Amino acid sequence: MSVSIKVGVIGMGQMGTYHAQIYSKLPMVELVAVCEYNDQRRKEVQEQFGCKAYKDYNELLADPEIDAVSIVLPDNMHRQCVEVAVANKKHILLEKPLAKTLEDGKALYEITKDYDKVFTVGFLLRFDPRFNMVKQALDQGELGDIIHLYCRRNSPITGPKRYVGASDLSMHVMIHDIDYINWYMGCEPVKVFARGRSVLLKEQDMKDVIYAIVTYENGAIACLEACWVLPENSPTIIDDKLELVGTKGVAYVDSCDHGVRFVSEKRISYPDSRHWYYTNGEISGDLAEELMAFINNIANGTKSIITPKEAFDSLRVVDAIERSMQEGKEVEL
Amino acid sequence: MSVSIKVGVIGMGQMGTYHAQIYSKLPMVELVAVCEYNDQRRKEVQEQFGCKAYKDYNELLADPEIDAVSIVLPDNMHRQCVEVAVANKKHILLEKPLAKTLEDGKALYEITKDYDKVFTVGFLLRFDPRFNMVKQALDQGELGDIIHLYCRRNSPITGPKRYVGASDLSMHVMIHDIDYINWYMGCEPVKVFARGRSVLLKEQDMKDVIYAIVTYENGAIACLEACWVLPENSPTIIDDKLELVGTKGVAYVDSCDHGVRFVSEKRISYPDSRHWYYTNGEISGDLAEELMAFINNIANGTKSIITPKEAFDSLRVVDAIERSMQEGKEVEL
Amino acid sequence: MSVSIKVGVIGMGQMGTYHAQIYSKLPMVELVAVCEYNDQRRKEVQEQFGCKAYKDYNELLADPEIDAVSIVLPDNMHRQCVEVAVANKKHILLEKPLAKTLEDGKALYEITKDYDKVFTVGFLLRFDPRFNMVKQALDQGELGDIIHLYCRRNSPITGPKRYVGASDLSMHVMIHDIDYINWYMGCEPVKVFARGRSVLLKEQDMKDVIYAIVTYENGAIACLEACWVLPENSPTIIDDKLELVGTKGVAYVDSCDHGVRFVSEKRISYPDSRHWYYTNGEISGDLAEELMAFINNIANGTKSIITPKEAFDSLRVVDAIERSMQEGKEVEL
Amino acid sequence: MSVSIKVGVIGMGQMGTYHAQIYSKLPMVELVAVCEYNDQRRKEVQEQFGCKAYKDYNELLADPEIDAVSIVLPDNMHRQCVEVAVANKKHILLEKPLAKTLEDGKALYEITKDYDKVFTVGFLLRFDPRFNMVKQALDQGELGDIIHLYCRRNSPITGPKRYVGASDLSMHVMIHDIDYINWYMGCEPVKVFARGRSVLLKEQDMKDVIYAIVTYENGAIACLEACWVLPENSPTIIDDKLELVGTKGVAYVDSCDHGVRFVSEKRISYPDSRHWYYTNGEISGDLAEELMAFINNIANGTKSIITPKEAFDSLRVVDAIERSMQEGKEVEL
Secondary structure, eight states: OOOOOEEEEEOSSHHHHHHHHHHHTTTEEEEEEEEESSSHHHHHHHHOOOEEEEEHHHHHHTTTTEEEEEEEOOOOOOOOHHHHHTTTTTTTEESSSSOSSHHHHHHHHHHHTSSSSOOOOEEEEGOOOHHHHHHHHTTTTTTOOOEEEEEEEETTTTTHHHHHOOOOHHHIIIHHHHHHHHHHSSSSSEEEEEEEEEETTTTOOOOSEEEEEEEESOOEEEEEEEEEEEEETTTTTTTTEEEEEEEESEEEESSSSSSSEEESSSEEOOOOOOOHHHHHHHEHHHHHHHHHHHHHHHHOOOOOOOHHHHHHHHHHHHHHHHHHHHTTTEOOO | OOOEEEEEOOOSSSSHHHHHHHHHHHEEEEEEEOOOOHHHHHHHHHHHHHHHSSSSSHHHHHOTTOEEEEEOGGGGHHHHHHHHHTTTEEEEESSSOSSSHHHHHHHHHHHTTTTOOOEEOOOOOGGOOHEEEEEEHHHHHHHHHHEEEEEEEEEEEHHHHHHTTOOOOIIIIHHHHHHHHHHHOOOOOEEEEEEOSSTTTTTTTOOOEEEEEETTHHHHHHHHEEEEEOOOTTBSOOEEEEEEEESSSSEEEEEOOOOOOESSSSSBBBBSSSSSETTTTTEEEEEEHHHHHHHHHHHHHHHSSSSSHHHHHHHHHHHHHHHHHTTOOOOOO | BOOOOEEEEESHHHHHHHHHHHHHSSSEEEEEEEOOSHHHHHHHHHHOOSEEEESHHHHHHOOTTEEEEEEEEOOOGGGHHHHHHHHOEEEEEEESOOSSHHHHHHHHHHHHOOOOEEEEEEOOGGGOOHHHHHHHHHTTTTTOOOOEEEEEEEEEEEEHHHTTTOOOIIIIIIIHHHHHHHHHHSSEEEEEEEEOOOOOOTTTTTOEEEEEEEEESOEEEEEOOOEEETTOOOOOOOOOEEEEEEEEEEEEOOOOOSSSSEEEEEEEEEEOSSSSSEEEEEEEEEHHHHHHHHHHHHHHHHSSSOHHHHHHHHHHHHHHHHHHHHHHHHOOO | OBBEEEEEEEEEEEEEEEHHHHHSTTTTTEEEEEEEEEEHHHHHHHHOOOOOSSHHHHHHHHHHTTTEEEEEOOOGHHHHHHHHHHHHHEEEEEEESSSSHHHHHHHOOOOOOOOSSSSEOOOOOGGGGHHHHHHHHHHHHOSSEEEEEEEEEEEEEHHHHHHHOOHHHHHIIIIHHHHHHHHOSSOOOEEEEEEOOOOTTTTTOSSSSEEEEEEESSSSSEEEEEEEOOTTTTTTTTTEEEEEEEEEEEEEEOOOOOOOEEEEOOOOOOOOOOEEEEEEEEEHHHHHHHHHHHHHHHHHHHHSSSSHHHHHHHHHHHHHHHHHHTTTSOEOO
């Protein structure tokens, strides 16, 4: 006989709703509350999930029935919400990034680094088997030392048009790659040269594309590409690739297609079958794995594999990329 | 507060051990017993899982603490073990196939078709997002009616050399495709022409390859290929493909690579990142999804999406394939 | 100093026009005449190529200036035209197939088997490096003996809608694969089971799809698929694949994409970069290789690698496929 | 009746031998002489080709019978040999690069820019249908304006170990991509940031990898990767990729495989079926197309599509890449 873990989700946009669906599916986990500021949306999700629905996250976080929360809010609200959650001693899964600014990130790093509850940041690719297997091959020495790597994370222009004003390419997209690259390298990034360009998103004052060359303490070079202006009819939701060259071997990740493709009168599509997808009516994929790992950390009293230090380091690289683009030259971290 | 579900696993070979690892990981599920006939292996798994370890499955099935069992035994033991499990009112997940013979399959179909506990057969591809998404596209009418399909399930010769005497190609491999094709078609298979050949496995009296052309009630044609004599150094563990042509669209599944590839001094490999793989030390993939669905069926009092009728129908097609190869002509079901 | 080879092309449809363009480009080959029955089209091509333009092929074939001809006429006109060309002692490149009927094919085989000029049939894939390299690997023993093979040649429904009444799937499409498979096997096909289906092309009385299982003298099995009802917006013009499993190795050909892909507002396309394509305004690809080999056979007094016997054998397999579909059972050759 | 073109090849290493084989195959072209310094090799090729064989290229270039030459010598010999060929009024196909130094390149540019015979530099990818089709799509406006592009040209470590002392990564490999990118852009490169690294080739004082970010006059960004330290058992001889993002569409080139793959006991290989390969005993591919274009330029009195200015511009970018790596910062052209 055991007690189920009682969970709340703060922020019921697309990602927050996925979190709620996954918690609803996990055996013996109980979704007891959601929080949504928009009245209409709050009403909808309350009906969908049949649980408490708060407007104010302070109230949800004060609810003593709740053990653990997913925080899925806009980047600029991360700091304050996490501070309240920490004050209320909740286990916390914060959607990436750690914070919108380096200053906020530093503050969050300080209050979470020795936190005695579970604290984790949702860097999904840590749970993607493809990126995870590369880490395993590195740890087992099969690839030798990293000489250099190239990665790409490109997507159709439909995405940024939804995020105008809320986030930019380095923070929203590139940070995924920054996180796993730092994890692979196992040492500090020291220099960054980045160049971006605004053409199709010029009016929105957003970058179409960024290239960044990051040099690490060990001499390894990482070349990152992020572009979110692919044509709307691109068949792939996210075209992410990795090529990592080590002294003993090479690893490749390629998700141009995910193993299933459709060509019909309406569309050519290569749907995502990695991150969140439905099988037999249930949401599945590595987002579910991430949440299950969070629940298991709580149940077993263990720490997350993603540390506050790592979440902060990703933010530092994002900051350096932005500085390099502004200054037109290589910058130091 | 809730009661965890208590599970036993019968048969601790490779697949049974995966089942036990997954149950150990699922939040709030408790692995309370395993069963293994081999003394040495039983000792190993008892240490690994720290639970009861029976030699005789009759004893495990008589254990009143156990709610649910995975049965992962050789095909010819399926019938008797399921009969005992049913007598003991356990929830049952039986690894495919339903049985070794049509007669045994018929008997199991009869005793499980109205069983009031959960009974399911482990046709893994039902939980593979790629094959599942094709079913969804069919159900949504996006592909129109099926005109024809081709599928392949090929693998290196290392596999059959382990199974000598225990199973053959149609029953062990092709049945996976038969199951999902029947599921896609939604009507009865009526005729089968099959041709096989034994070259590299001639001494083992096993088929190297089988081609089968199955015609369905609705006129649709399915062409199946299974071959398990690919070179040992094949980079892909299972090269499975599907091409389904409908009146409104086409679906393709291709797992020649799973999105991650390694080229190192030792090997070129495209590891499986679908069925069972490890991320951060935890076993993941669609086998875990299958077991989670089984647990959720138990917890929610629902039926499995895989029915005894479907499991029996797959067996009928396997039988027809074998008959066609022997008789050298098309046979009826 | 040398004499250029003077060539005529009979039939100025799409393929015939490619022939004429290639001859125009080949160094020191001279396109001296074309033949086209349609007055409007004949006027156009006369302007395009600036050469003689006949309406009646008998006249072109009687023209003493002409050394060699490409015959690119409808299948049912092949026999008569070749007979006249032979009577006029021309070197002949006949577009595949040899003839429309087995009877015509037999007659052509008889008059060309000992012909003392160059006679060849345009089985293009003999010059496709991919299919050619598989033959080379077989000849070098690298793949061992053929156990079995699967091939596919699928294309959008735009194709057959152009050919209504003129050709069917086995003769127009599948014969390409039949030719190279016979070439690979190096022995006689002995039995054929085929099943086809008409759904989208039912009104046109054409097959949508054919599956054929051909068994060879050496025991090897070939499974052929041809389908020409893929959606109009399919990105690939011809999706042709081959998987050949030998006792020592496996060969794969896959032309789902040809190495270059476009995703634009207008289209997703994977253009052909094998058979005929333009680079810097010049037509290139294996069709050009085929014609150059024909010219070199003439210049050097050698025979074509494609023999009348082989061209006739392909026709015999097509005939067996049609018989098997009609009779609903396996037939002998 | 026409006169055949008489050709000589200077330098009978691997590439020079391919040139000679292709000239031997082209209808009505006559290979009349080769030049090879090494006595043993010269004897071999004289037997193979049955033509005159000079030791000293000055003698070959003074031979009045020869209309045209391929110069396939080490980079540092290009300048002097071209100067003699120009003095002798030969049509010239010079293997890339234009020269080893910027100074030599400038000199060659000056003497060839108004040369009244054919002069071309062997940038092979101009004749590769994949890269050529991208140019065509750009010219037709289908892709809009170039926003940015990424390209890769990676290969196994077996290559550079043969070139020690003779060439480096930027000059030998990256220059291929520089040439077609300049061609695509249609405007001047203005700034280059490059970073390289020597690990496996440290002793040879060669770079393992170079990343270069080139910014063009029109604002477009090109990110180039070249690495030639992939494991020896890499299945692909050259892994070259291109992703070009325009304002209206995207183009991709990917040659990880060329459409044909072998998995045998001995090897996993994806052989080249683009550049030079044998079909039915004849050398084929885009190198043959390049030479045929050279012959046609001679026969028709036209200019090559590759100009001295373009060949010199590629050299200027190589020089800037080297300067940027040395100075550790972005440099101007």
